[in-house]
Every structure is written in structure tokens, then in C-alpha cells.
Amino acid sequence: MTFFFIGGDAPARVVEQGDDIVVLVAGGELDYAASPQIREQLAEQINAGVRCLVLDLSTVTFIDSTAIGALAGAAMRLHQLKGGSLAVVCGEENERVLRIFEIAGVTNVITLHRSREEALSALAGVR
Amino acid sequence: MRTTLERDAASRAIGELRLPAEASKLGEARAYAYGAAAQLGLDADSCYEFAFAVNEAVTNAIRHGAPDEHGHIHLSVCCDGDRLTLAIRDYGTFVGSRQQAAASVERGRGFALMSHMVDAVQLCVESESTTVLLSVART
Numbered sequence: 540m541t542f543f544f545i546g547g548d549a550p551a552r553v554v555e556q557g558d559d560i561v562v563l564v565a566g567g568e569l570d571y572a573a574s575p576q577i578r579e580q581l582a583e584q585i586n587a588g589v590r591c592l593v594l595d596l597s598t599v600t601f602i603d604s605t606a607i608g609a610l611a612g613a614a615m616r617l618h619q620l621k622g623g624s625l626a627v628v629c630g631e632e633n634e635r636v637l638r639i640f641e642i643a644g645v646t647n648v649i650t651l652h653r654s655r656e657e658a659l660s661a662l663a664g665v666r
Numbered sequence: 667m668r669t670t671l672e673r674d675a676a677s678r679a680i681g682e683l684r685l686p687a688e689a690s691k692l693g694e695a696r697a698y699a700y701g702a703a704a705q706l707g708l709d710a711d712s713c714y715e716f717a718f719a720v721n722e723a724v725t726n727a728i729r730h731g732a733p734d735e736h737g738h739i740h741l742s743v744c745c746d747g748d749r750l751t752l753a754i755r756d757y758g759t760f761v762g763s764r765q766q767a768a769a770s771v772e773r774g775r776g777f778a779l780m781s782h783m784v785d786a787v788q789l790c791v792e793s794e795s796t797t798v799l800l801s802v803a804r805t
Binding site: 568570571572601603604605607608609611612615635639642643644645648 | 689690692693696711714718721722725728729770771772773775776778779782
């Protein structure tokens with residue numbers, strides 16, 4: 540499992556490598572200034588052959604339509620690849636970000652999970 | 667969770683803002699909108715939603731519109747009783763390109779999201795500019 544950090548002040552960090560699940564952790568405000576980086580990070584993983592992606596948004600305080608679009612694009616691409624899946628983590632306490640996902644109407648494309656553990660379990664079931 | 671918007675709200679004045687048409691300035695637009703809504707007395711969730719809507723409109727202006735001769739788009743606030751209106755003006759006339767941008771899994775959600783977050787959205791297309799008016803009322 541590989542961890543990457545997107546945005547915020549924390550550096551990218553690799554926690555563990557070895558299987559085919561990659562966890563990306565994004566923080567702060569995901570707007571049009573940040574969404575290209577998200578899109579590129581997700582594309583880089585998919586292009587490298589990763590099919591099970593977890594994107595942890597637990598510490599994200601703002602997400603706009605361009606960032607949601609980037610996630611939806613990656614999720615669609617993974618769906619079209621055999622066995623691919625994008626699991627997004629957003630806890631109950633992050634009500635504002637959750638609400639944006641719901642209003643955006645993307646929960647049919649992007650699977651939301653309340654914890655990283657829940658997302659990893661769901662992906663383990665897919666593989 | 668306390669956000670940058672909330673931290674900056676107290677220091678933002680209502681009036682006009684000439685914002686460089688750059689993605690890196692979106693946080694400034696959100697803080698400006700949040701501050702205006704806070705001054706009207708809206709609660710934190712309503713201020714956040716208003717700032718969200720303004721962020722979408724400014725993003726559209728940066729992506730699809732055109733700045734003035736100094737590279738700016740213009741934000742202005744008008745308060746009429748219990749109603750707050752924030753106008754976002756750019757100098758493009760690009761309604762067609764905005765509509766064309768909707769046909770993609772990655773695009774086309776901004777206007778719907780924006781409309782969900784405020785009481786009223788008005789689009790004013792003139793020969794040399796486009797203005798989006800976002801209004802919210804104190805209940």
C-alpha cells in the first residue's frame with residue numbers, strides 16, 4: 540500500500556509499498572487551483588497500472604466542482620477498466636464536504652466511505 | 667472544523683474587489699464573500715454556502731471569461747435590507763462556450779451547485795461583459 544499527500548503543508552509520505560492499493564491523502568481547500576494536481580496524481584497512478592485507489596479527504600475543508608469533476612473523471616476511467624475502483628473517504632464530521640458530494644450528484648460514480656478502514660475493506664472485497 | 671474562510675472573515679470589508687483572474691486568487695474571493703455574508707449576520711453554514719457559490723462563479727469567470735485590461739475580474743457587494751447580492755463581472759461574452767463545456771463527466775456541475783447554495787442566480791450578458799449576480803437573504 541502506498542500513501543501520497545496532496546496539497547496542504549505536509550510532504551508526500553510513503554507509508555508502505557507492496558500490493559496494488561494506493562492511498563492518496565488530500566488536505567486543505569480543493570479548488571480550481573488544486574484540482575489539476577489531483578487530476579494528475581490520480582492519472583499518474585492509473586497510468587502506472589494501479590486499479591484500486593483510496594482518496595482520503597478527511598482533512599479537506601473545501602471542495603469545488605472542478606475537484607469533484609477530477610474525481611468523477613478518475614472514477615469513470617477506473618470503472619471502465621476491469622476491476623478498477625476509486626473509494627473516497629470523508630467522515631461524518633466533515634458535513635460540508637459531504638454535502639457538496641451529495642448535491643453534485645456524483646455518489647453513483649464515486650463511492651464515499653466514512654473511514655479509511657471502511658474504504659480499504661470495500662476495495663479488498665472488490666479485488 | 668474551522669476553515670480559512672472563518673479565520674479571515676472578520677478582516678474582510680464589504681465593497682468592491684478587483685481580483686486578478688488567477689486560480690491562486692480564489693481563496694481571496696471566498697474570504698471576501700464569506701466576510702460579506704458574515705457582516706449581514708448569516709450563520710457560519712450560510713456564509714460557507716455563499717462563499718461556495720461565489721467561488722464557482724469566479725472559477726467560471728477565470729476559466730471561460732476574460733479579465734479587464736489590468737487582468738482583473740470585478741466583485742462587488744450590494745446590501746438591500748436583509749438581502750445580500752454579490753456581483754461577479756468579467757469582460758467576456760462566452761455563454762456559448764459555457765454551455766458547450768457541460769458535456770463531460772468532469773464538467774457541468776458548477777452552475778447547479780451554485781444555484782443550490784443561494785436564493786437567486788441572475789446572469790446578465792452585455793455586449794462587452796458578463797455578470798453573475800448571486801443573492802441570499804437573512805431569514
